[in-house]
Amino acid sequence: MSDVVALYRLQELELDIIERAKRIKAINAQLDDDEALRESAAENEAAQESYQAAEARVRDMELEIASSVEKRQNAETRLYSGEVTNPKELQDMQLEVESLTRRKSVLDDELQKLSSERDELRDKAEETEARCNEARELHERESKELLKEKETLTESVNQKLARRKKSVAAIPEESFKTYNRMRVAKSNRPVAVLREKACTICGIEQNSIVITAINRGEGMVNCQNCGRILIRL
Numbered sequence: 001m002s003d004v005v006a007l008y009r010l011q012e013l014e015l016d017i018i019e020r021a022k023r024i025k026a027i028n029a030q031l032d033d034d035e036a037l038r039e040s041a042a043e044n045e046a047a048q049e050s051y052q053a054a055e056a057r058v059r060d061m062e063l064e065i066a067s068s069v070e071k072r073q074n075a076e077t078r079l080y081s082g083e084v085t086n087p088k089e090l091q092d093m094q095l096e097v098e099s100l101t102r103r104k105s106v107l108d109d110e111l112q113k114l115s116s117e118r119d120e121l122r123d124k125a126e127e128t129e130a131r132c133n134e135a136r137e138l139h140e141r142e143s144k145e146l147l148k149e150k151e152t153l154t155e156s157v158n159q160k161l162a163r164r165k166k167s168v169a170a171i172p173e174e175s176f177k178t179y180n181r182m183r184v185a186k187s188n189r190p191v192a193v194l195r196e197k198a199c200t201i202c203g204i205e206q207n208s209i210v211i212t213a214i215n216r217g218e219g220m221v222n223c224q225n226c227g228r229i230l231i232r233l
């Protein structure tokens with residue numbers, strides 16, 4: 001195998017490793033991103049709190065009604081007990097019973113309103129809870145799949161790194177140094193394929209001297225424009 005072919009294969013291997021490493025990085029970012037999950041949990045928490053508060057308002061109103069009913073019953077009991085004979089006092093008691101009866105009617109209306117508010121908030125809380133559970137299940141499922149993919153990728157990257165080490169060892173040092181020096185400036189592609197007469201990376205056609213040198217396999221020949229090492233496959 002010529003040095004150029006060996007370098008080209010090394011480059012392909014390195015690009016493959018870079019792609020896999022990028023995917024691992026993206027997976028890590030995705031695994032860390034639980035924003036959707038946190039948002040739906042916060043929404044659910046707020047909905048549950050609103051529902052509980054509405055439930056408490058209903059219970060308070062029921063207690064108030066019960067206490068009002070008890071008060072009226074006591075007033076009525078006294079009114080009809082025959083114990084009170086003073087007409088002024090009897091009239092006052094009669095008015096109190098009437099007032100408590102009107103009050104009960106107002107409170108009943110209020111209770112109905114609060115109950116229907118509570119029912120609406122309960123429905124909403126049930127919806128947000130279901131959404132929150134769905135989001136959690138989805139996140140867990142996705143995380144599981146991502147972790148599996150990451151594991152496979154990591155394993156293949158390790159294998160490829162070991163292969164790279166062997167490949168580098170088999171390339172003459174000077175050739176590898178030349179390649180390595182160009183790597184950063186050439187965006188990890190120091191070797192370019194020549195198609196017809198043009199460098200496939202920068203697209204520039206090469207003159208006949210370059211073409212002849214490549215066709216004869218005369219060592220490393222560089223692209224006249226981008227300087228990459230040219231290879232004819």
Ligand SMILES: [Zn+2]
Nearest residue numbers: 199202223226
């Ligand atoms: Zn070029």
